[in-house]
Amino acid sequence: MSPVSMRMRCILPAAVFAFAAASVAAADSAPTVVTATGSLSGTHDAATGLNEFMGIPYAAPPVGPLRWKPPQPVKGWTGTRQADRFGPRCMERGLYDDMVFRSNGMSEDCLYLNVWTPAKSLNEKLPVLVYFYGGGFNGGDGSEPRYDGAALAQRGIVTVTVNYRLDVLGFLALPALAKESPEHATGNYGLLDQAAALRWVQRNIAAFGGDPTQVTIGGESAGSMSVSALMASPLSKGLMQRAIGESGSIISNLKPRPLALSKQQGEAFEKRAGAQSLEQLRAMDAQALLEVAGEKDVPEFMPTIDGYFFPKPPKVIYQAGEQAHIPLLVGSNSQEGKYTNLLNDKAPTPANYRAALEKKLGVNAPEALKFYPGKTEAEVKTSGTDFEGDDFIALSTWQWMNLHRKTGQAPVYYYYFTQARPAKRDGSAGADEGAVHSGEIEYALGNLSGNHVYAWRPVDEQVSQIMQGYWANFIKTGNPNGAGLPNWPAATSKDGGLLRQVIGADTHTIVDHHAARYEFLDRVEANVHL
Structure with a gap:
């Protein structure tokens, strides 16, 4: 059949x-x-x-x-x-x-x-x-x-x-x-x-x-x-x-x-x-x-x-709005990629950063620098990490969220996960700088104890409880909110941006203003292999 x-x-x-x-x-x-x-x-x-x-x-x-x-x-x-x-x-x-x-x-x-x-x-x-x-x-x-x-x-x-x-x-x-x-x-x-x-x-x-x-x-x-x-x-x-x-x-x-x-x-x-x-x-x-x-x-x-x-x-x-018209909980992490990948492990200098963007984006590099500025080493690290994460997977996540919010006829709850994993138990590596790709899984599904690689802290358990609560409420009702949890509004327009929930040690709502950089990447994606 x-x-x-x-x-x-x-x-x-x-x-x-x-x-x-x-x-x-x-x-x-x-x-x-x-x-x-x-x-x-x-x-x-x-x-x-x-x-x-x-x-x-x-x-x-x-x-x-x-x-x-x-x-x-x-x-x-x-x-x-x-x-x-x-x-x-x-x-x-x-x-x-x-x-x-x-x-x-x-x-x-x-x-x-x-x-x-x-x-x-x-x-x-x-x-x-x-x-x-x-x-x-x-x-x-x-x-x-x-x-x-x-x-x-x-x-x-x-x-x-x-x-x-x-x-x-x-x-x-x-x-x-x-x-x-x-x-x-x-x-x-x-x-x-x-x-x-x-x-x-x-x-x-x-x-x-x-x-x-x-x-x-x-x-x-x-x-x-x-x-x-x-x-x-x-x-x-x-x-x-x-x-x-x-x-x-x-x-x-x-x-x-x-x-x-x-x-x-x-x-x-x-x-x-x-x-x-x-x-x-x-x-x-x-x-x-x-x-x-x-x-x-x-x-x-x-x-x-x-x-x-x-x-x-x-x-x-x-x-066209032809997808399933159902509530969607969706988001990405703060370190889906890292600047070191963009720079091919070269020093995070403004010159190396600009050269890397030019190699990847060609004539679009100057515009990229408006959304991902790199005038100092600190800025290169931050912007380079943002670019790599967007380029890898955050762009597609945003596109899905944005399109479904407009045509899906159902609430969309948009998150930004920021909790960095702690140091490894064996001392081979310190804590992550941000929330790496796939780093949220154990928090969301309540499985920190099943991962023996990391030395989980009370704050990690607290974040996991919040995240499990959001996920469980959404699975039950289509709305992540519930008793004892920080309020999470649906993704709606406000102050020129979009309401988004930061989930981490300090879970709270922000107004996300990154649409312009995602729209830029989406424009060049059709012509440049990012």
């Missing part, structure tokens, strides 16, 4: 809640649920009171002839399937040193999700968070401790993490694949996986005490980009009621590639891999494909404007 034919199906009444009665009292009780495809046995955590179900298949294994096909339905099983450990993570090259996995190895057979639930009965109808990991669409896994769902689940939220295909196995586009597709589409298999997971939630989350009409999707970096994509796609935009985006969208400088370009790059990859046909490419070892994908000058595999998941460019969809 294709994603279109599976889209927007009703919740199956057969998805029955059957938690073992003893699970509330005994740590060794095995909670069970009956989903649309069969019975599952999970684990009960007596310390948290949660029932946890790991490694639940939401689609058929995308192997053999199903490699580079939209996700297919799971085959049902008899008896009770153990859901007490994370499934395998999707094939990846191991590009990121900050990823810690609890997965059961790595495999193409990786389309699994995980559920943490505080529910004790079928009738609770709790709000649901479905969270997608980051990693540039070529790394990451739902088992990472920083995405653990227990903390938010203890706040009354059924929390789900999802694996989706990555890299060449998730985003290869080829004319031969388009030819065999009923929709003449190719690429975006990882995004189609995510949409399939959301359909699984619609059919089955009631069995875990969740409410399929109160689903929030969230994610960081590539996960945030995925959220913006799912809101735009006609295949998925009706499957959620709220959205959270942490650093990144699929608009502006991170927009998907044109189909023709992706096909051209796919054909070049096929030739480089030594395959003479799609059949041969499907028969190749997955690890060998990843090795070719990692060779010099091979473009990264990213989303494509395929005419199916994306019927048109996402920016056009948002400009």
Whole structure:
């Protein structure tokens, strides 16, 4: 069944809640649920009171002839399937040193999700968070401790993490694949996986005490980009009621590639891999494909404007107001990039800074200096860090926020996360200067204690409590505000800027005046590869 034919199906009444009665009292009780495809046995955590179900298949294994096909339905099983450990993570090259996995190895057979639930009965109808990991669409896994769902689940939220295909196995586009597709589409298999997971939630989350009409999707970096994509796609935009985006969208400088370009790059990859046909490419070892994908000058595999998941460019969809009209909580961090990257580790002098901007922006460099001035060493460090962060991911985040605020017919809550992580426990590095890319995840999801690298301080715990409170309230109501939290107004115009919430040791509202610099970057993005 294709994603279109599976889209927007009703919740199956057969998805029955059957938690073992003893699970509330005994740590060794095995909670069970009956989903649309069969019975599952999970684990009960007596310390948290949660029932946890790991490694639940939401689609058929995308192997053999199903490699580079939209996700297919799971085959049902008899008896009770153990859901007490994370499934395998999707094939990846191991590009990121900050990823810690609890997965059961790595495999193409990786389309699994995980559920943490505080529910004790079928009738609770709790709000649901479905969270997608980051990693540039070529790394990451739902088992990472920083995405653990227990903390938010203890706040009354059924929390789900999802694996989706990555890299060449998730985003290869080829004319031969388009030819065999009923929709003449190719690429975006990882995004189609995510949409399939959301359909699984619609059919089955009631069995875990969740409410399929109160689903929030969230994610960081590539996960945030995925959220913006799912809101735009006609295949998925009706499957959620709220959205959270942490650093990144699929608009502006991170927009998907044109189909023709992706096909051209796919054909070049096929030739480089030594395959003479799609059949041969499907028969190749997955690890060998990843090795070719990692060779010099091979473009990264990213989303494509395929005419199916994306019927048109996402920016056009948002400009026309054709995206999901749902509340959005979105923002970025104070140090998404750093001036040292721009300067290629040269001294932060005004002359080096100007030369770096000229190399990157050409004739646009003088105008850039108006928005990112660098007349002193201190100014170079500040402006260079701002530029690198905007260039990398804050620009696309702002574009998403701004377009949805104008056309989304729903509130938008815009944040700026500033809490720098502390020194490392082993003394190998001091505290970060600002909030680095991905640095907010453990704070927002309540997982500081799961990250043993940093010497967390009471202030970090305080910031995490505030951030968890905002996230939990938004997931439950579409509004982050609640008792004991600093007031967070929706993003509305004021004093020539836009209301934005600074989240950190001093959480407060500011008027953000950075629209002009984002508009400048957006203008030059079309003509200059930033």
